[in-house]
Amino acid sequence: MNPMNGRCAVEVQAVHKHFGRVHALRGLSLQIERGTTYGLLGPNGAGKTTLIRVIMGLIAPDSGETHVLGHRMPDKDVMAHTGYMTQRVALYEDLTVYQNVQFFAVMAGLAHDRRAIEEAVALVDLSARMDSRVRELSGGMQRRVSLACALVHRPQVVMLDEPTVGVDPQLRVQFWDHFRRLNQEGVTLIVSSHVMDEAERCDRLGFIRHGVLLAEGSAAELLQRAGTETLEQAFLHYAEQGPAA
């Protein structure tokens, strides 16, 4: 497949998803431009994880469709060019840091490339713990390994589900610097978060609640339209107004 297909990196069209009685996504649509970082903001249970799973083709929507890099999902060939850091740590605890990162690298088609693996581990500042078993690492370190697994194969589109939870502030700054560099290389990032203070680093934000996209735009635009000081206040403003037209 040609990863350069399509103008948008990600397109979501009128997606509905039910889990039993829970209507987790209610006709949600959005488009994400290449080389940008999109922040999905919303409280717990808003539908962020579900949306990411639908975009990745991991769960089939009840209706609507999603495209990644111009291909309708799910598409196994596209998945060689996407990276996914799950909300939970999701690593093989018995294996070492190196073995975990290597496993996901090879899965994405990267033949045994020690350099790429070492780079990914260095990026999350764990070179010294390369041969430690994941079980022996702290929670924050495990999240960093998880991020390395999502980035090791240099994906075009990266989904990061609450990536900075439990990561200390200094490293968080490093992460965001790296995300910026990735954007400059044309990589598209989707970052979900339920804390608003990270949001300003994203190019565009989507406020999501009860499976509905309340408002979309850059942080400045959202603040201006809501006429509020902080994004938190803005979120409450849009939440009272109900979904955007």
Add this chain to the structure above:
Amino acid sequence: MSTQRILNLARRVIQQLLADRRTLALILLVPLVVLSVAGVLVRMEPTAVQLAVVLEDTGAALPIGGGGTVNLGQRLTDSLSGLGENLQLDVLDAAAAEARLEDGDLDAIITLPGDFSARALQQRELNISITYEGSNPAIARVLDTLLTRAAVQTLASLSLVSSESAPPVHIDATYRYGGAEFDQLDHLAPAFIGLFVFMFVFILTSVAFLRERVAGTLERLQATPIRQIEIIIGYMLGFALFALAQALIILTFTIFGLQVHYVGSLAVVFVVELLLALMAVNLGVFFSTFARNEFQVVQFIPLVVVTQVFLSGALWAIEDMPGWLQPVAWLMPLTHANYALRDVMIKGSDLIAVGPYVLVLIGITVGLVLIAAQTIKRQTLA
């Protein structure tokens, strides 16, 4: 289908098992412990042997010394009763002995016909015919020794033979059930060999897969280019290696340690073991989707493993089962494996001879692969 991805997954499964030293040790040691205990129990010497002698011998005139007669049947009976406290001997008539053997009150009948002495003197050897009930093979070994000793004593008292040459005693044994050479362990060992590989691979995969799902790594795996069928094949490959290593150790121990009879081809045994391991991987994947934690997954062991052992024909013959149960028994992979392994090990059957069993096993394996691949697709997200 990508070989690289499949091998990558298989390697990870192996790395994980190697990282868990305790599990690894248990996989290899537990079968040996269980088999040793089974070996001791199955081969225990019976505490008392119930023997009946049908003494119809009318005696015969001695060829030398002139005039004297001798009843060798009587002498043999006396020697036998003087031999040991674990031999319970009754002299009965043929009909009564037969009836008690049928009732299971007797272990064996020795019949000494009217011309026993006459023929013994004429042929200069003792021909003793013995009928074993046969369901406990250990008894035959005990009685055989005792009978030989008694016969030697009887002959010695006659000084018909020189003590240097081997005593001319022929024991003609017939068995109501079972056979002479094989004991119960021979009968059970093939089932055990199959069972262990099946059980351990089933437990390992169901737990490994459950963890993969609960930890979220399966979701992550699903977000890579790997396909469901590749995941299944990778798992099968990884676990097959351990299953074969385990089979090798079990087999070596049963044949050389427990001295179980073994006449067949090792290759066929491994083919069957491999198929069992592959089926167990798929059943493990399948059943792990119905469990939310390790406690629940362990509950499937009695269902999947114990039921199969009961129905496999190892403990109870399938022909004796009620009609409706027999088809169920033949649906069980372990049944086919058990019959195939038994034919190979005891009868020395080759791959062609056990072909039907092996084909059924392959068929079941393919079916299970498809079912397991389907279950991964549906049940990814915890």
